Amino acid sequence: MSFKEVFLGWIHRYFSDEEAVIFALLLTAFFVALLFFGAMLAPFLTAVVFAYLLQGLVTQMERHKVPRLLSVALAFSFFIGLLLALIFWLFPLIWNQLVSLTREFPSMLRMAQVWLNELHETHPQLISQQQADNLINDAISEIRQVGHFLVTVSLSSIPSLIAWLVYLILVPILVLFMLKDKEKLTGFITSMMPRKRALMTRIWHEMDVQIANYIRGKALEIMIVAAVTWATFAWLGLNYAELLAILVGFSVLVPYIGAAVVTIPVALIALFQFGISSELAWVLGAYAVIQALDGNVLVPLLFSEAVNLHPVSIILAVLFFGGLWGFWGIFFAIPLATLLKAILNAWPRALHPDDEFEQLKANPSETQASE
Template sequence: MSFKGVVHGWVHRYFSDEEAVIFALLLTLFFAALIFVGSMLMPFLTAVVVSYLLQGLVVQLQRLKIPEMLAILLAFSLFMSLLVAAIFWLLPMIWHQLVSLIRELPGMLRITQDWLNSLHESYPQLISQEQANSLLNDAIRELRHIGQVLVSLSLSSLPSLLAWLVYLVLVPILVFFMLKDQRKLTDFVISLMPRKRQLMTQIWQEMDAQIANYIRGKSLEILIVAGVTWICFSWLGLNYAELLALLVGFSVLVPYIGAAVVTLPVALIALFQFGFTSDFVWVIVIYGIIQALDGNVLVPLLFSEAVNLHPVSIILAVLFFGGLWGFWGVFFAIPLATFIKAIVNAWPRALQETASSGSETPSS
């Protein structure tokens, strides 16, 4: 098949209907807004994610014969309670453990130096004294660089602190009105759409189901993984169990990459605390079991096959959106990639269903 034929087939598959062209223009405007003003829209996007999460709870409460407004207030109260607990209990505890870990870094360096010296004495052919000193000096330089970064962040933290305070005010307000006025907001968006929107409706229904499935499933996965990790690490007596559990929980936001990155601090803290002992082996084994159960049991239970993404797609999404918006880009990379995949999967199928329904309509 010629290149012209391939292009013609692709255009016919995705743009064979006037409504498909309008939908493509709307998507172009949407992603252009994300790219150019996405950082300013982060409070709104965060509120959308939280609203998706809470809407499932509202629906479940309504199935228990609870009035809609009361269900919304209960779900919003739960969200505010978790937010207050995170601000006044979880974050101070995590910050305290992080400061304590930074204070222990010099002692960890001394342990590393002693270990390198003993390694040189036992295996002089494996590592020389110059190589051991070079490794230690590189580690010291990296720690000094981290210290300088922390100092610069503390000096420039006032604007960031003000931004976070604004987020803490805006996001709950947006979440409440998105829950309360969901029908009004939906009707307003629909009023802006063209009258002929059968294709858009079919695509939106599939995207809505997939994205809601992802957001609710991923939130539950974070809570389960973080909770189980905290229980196991606390039972093993591992220092900084809460900090490490939080890191392990949030690592599931970026599959494969997150687990690989978080493994290093878990292994290092266990190594410095226990050394090469059975306790260290138990930490690594249990951490590996948690990761294996998450990938092979928990994820298949929480997510449908429709939202599974290939590892290459995940890496590309993290690189692209992380390069655009930094932390927030990494945070929203997988939901946006899921959103794009849902569009790609639903678009041609919706066109085919629209065409078949039109052909089956009897002529008068």
């Protein structure tokens, strides 16, 4: 069989349906627009995410007989209050802790040098003096680069402050109109779609529950994990509890990898503060318990509609979409992977001759009836 015959057979099998061709073109146009115009559309896409999150709150209030306009007003007020709390409380707090941590780097380096020297004296076969000095010099070089990067970013970000101010004005306005005029906007989008859209409708209904469940559940998971981590670390007296809590909260965005990566700063800060002691063991033990409760208790409670993806698929999705769109790519990696899986499962395909033969063997009565 020639390559041309194989190719034409594949085209016939997967693109014999007119709707499948139209849907493939729409998907291609959507991803191309995201790839080339994602930066320009960032305020709109951000507003879509927040509106989608708040729509669940509006729906819940409507189920309890709250008028829609009042539901939209309450949900939007909650969004504005949360945004103001982030801007005027959380962000300054995190920045101050980052500055304080940077100032403590020299003392941490001196403590690390003392430990390395003691390790060399007690176990010279494990590390030589030259290796210890090289480690300290490499650490100093990395810290200088981080400091230079922070200064560069601070200076270069001054012109972008205007863009951030524009975003802070545009995004809430877009969120308000998306919530208030949801029916008009969805009706306009539907009117532009082809009349024959059974495939799109089937995929949307399959994905709507999973995407809504994932996004809202993941946002709630981040807040719960961050709050519990902050309370635990503050109770144990660990420095930079707020900064570490934010890191641990956002680590749930990347399954399997995030928890392992965030373990490093948690362990290092606890080690430099408490040394090798029982307090260090308490901090690491509490962190392990939080991760275990998150994976085995919180996630099953929040995500009623399980995302049935293999771990390899999840990691590949995080790497691919994170490489394309950064933070938002990581956040939406699992929903996008689930969307692709739903599309592949629902995609109309013509039966291959071998499949037709197998179907005839399995259902001979249908063949006799047709005759």
